[in-house]
Amino acid sequence: MRRLFEGAWTDGELDVVDAVVADTFVFTRGGEVQTGGAELYKDLVRTTREMFPDMEFRVDDVVVGEDGDAVTVRWTMTGTHEGEYNGVEPTGQTIEMDGLELNTFEDGRLVETCTYPHWVGFLEDVGVFPLTDSRNR
Template identity: 75%
Template sequence: MNEHENATQMRRLFEQAWTDNNLDVVDEIVDEEFVFTRGGGVQEGGSELYKDLIRHTREMFPDMEYSLDEVIVGDGGDAVTVRWTVTATHEGEYMGIEPTHQTIEMEGLELNRFEDGRLVEACTHPHWEGFLEDVGVLPLDD
């Protein structure tokens, strides 16, 4: 695949899988060797892991909608960096925080790697402070 095709695949994942909850698209794009990293923790599990990440997130934020603010392709098209914003209502426990029913907006940066047109690795860096401010946990010092 060329660099534009991998960027298109990332857009499909965010629009169709994350926002529209169409998990079938995950099997088309995510490799069985897929690895996910967030906050220093590494998880392996292929496309089923990717689907579980969506399901788990949707339990907490059932109406989540992602927008892709920037998509940058590098490394001959195999590396796709995405700057995203998610808007959602906090309806389930998240990071030990009971549902607040507040609308949140959280930004993040995700580094993705493709091999032979399949997503094999994602390393995401959400801006947790924005979420914590939206649900009233921050600022801790008033």
């Protein structure tokens, strides 16, 4: 997981995806399930990096299940909002979004990710949803 966060997401090195993600990879976010294997994962990285070209991911916590095939990651992403994102036009704002991910591995390869990003924090950072900081930092 650290290789994916540091190599693919932060540095944009998509060859890391080929080494770690299975061709059967499935991605779930917000109840939407997508299939497409390693190519889907690469598309997710590319699309997100277009919206936040200077993004960096920090892995805050990792919990590995007893069998080693279940990996939960709590992460924080920072970056400048320079591309349309979920209907929100670019604002040029620096954002910080945290999230939680449930990952499943088989034979050492990532086969499934269910991600739960903190959308309210993002919307607060770009001024779309002005609230008191919901992250309680």
